[in-house]
Amino acid sequence: MIREIRDGNAFCICRNMLADGTECGREFVVPFQTCGDEGMDKILHTSINALICEQCREKEAEDERVRQGEEQKHILAESLSERMERTGIPPRFRAMDKPWTRPAAEWIFRHRNESLLIAGETGVGKTSSACFVIRWMMRQQFLRVRYYTRQTLIAEFVQSKTSDNDNELRFLHRLDQLDYLIIDELIGKKGEAKLSPSGQELLFNIVDGVYSWARGTKVWILGNFQAGSIDRLVDDPRPFRRRFQESFRIAWFDGDSVDESLKVFDENQTEED
Ligand SMILES: Nc1ncnc2c1ncn2[C@@H]1O[C@H](COP(=O)(O)OP(=O)(O)OP(=O)(O)O)[C@@H](O)[C@H]1O
Ligand SMILES: [Mg+2]
Ligand SMILES: [Zn+2]
Incomplete structure (x- = not known):
């Protein structure tokens, strides 16, 4: 006064x-x-x-910021399980408060803001670690995340192409809107048959989107990659390999360590190596 x-x-x-x-x-x-x-x-x-x-x-003003922060935290915590469900992540990977395999989870956590190509044998912790880190991030912020396997991705893509009120471009546009796109089991346990031509086209679109910075979407591709896997997956592996090597952080998970050398995807590598 x-x-x-x-x-x-x-x-x-x-x-x-x-x-x-x-x-x-x-x-x-x-x-x-x-x-x-x-x-x-x-x-x-x-x-x-x-x-x-x-x-x-x-x-x-500071009190108001704190109050809004608390409210945001509350909403994030309350909605976490519902938001996890909507990502399409399978139920057993949705509620992890602790990682199952530490080195794998730590590596993904460290590189969580990048596009990742994660290779490794069955059981090394690819899926669980990726989902653990996604959940950790979703606890802090609202993220648009979709989890697919090779099968569900291709199935949804094909469905969009044949549906009356959807199409290929819309499907790609939806992927474009994501913060994180996870494609699990791109290469399955016994290696996998070649992708269909439209599957190859879809994968190229996704990989090239990361490469050309057309999208802000981070793409995490997981699979039991071996030497020669990419060659068996697509007709012309060279543009894929180049884009993976230049725009993705690549790791080979092995029980208790993470190998970042790129030998698994080396062009000159043959299956016998
Ligand atoms: N509830 C659990 N608590 C702790 N560890 C678990 C639990 N359930 C499974 N595991 C172990 O966690 C490890 C990682 O499993 P995860 O599914 O992440 O592996 P992956 O690399 O994705 O394998 P795949 O290639 O077969 O999909 C496995 O060795 C599994 O035995
Ligand atoms: Mg898995
Ligand atoms: Zn005063």
């Missing part, structure tokens, strides 16, 4: 009530020019009287 008006200023004292029930009492100054009109001056007077000091205003 105003204590004194002089020299074009209103000298005020802050009457804001603090948390402990006392008044702030800080002094502060605001410019005050009388405008000659008694009614207007009165209104100005009243509104200046209601002002609080800068420190109190900052404190209130």
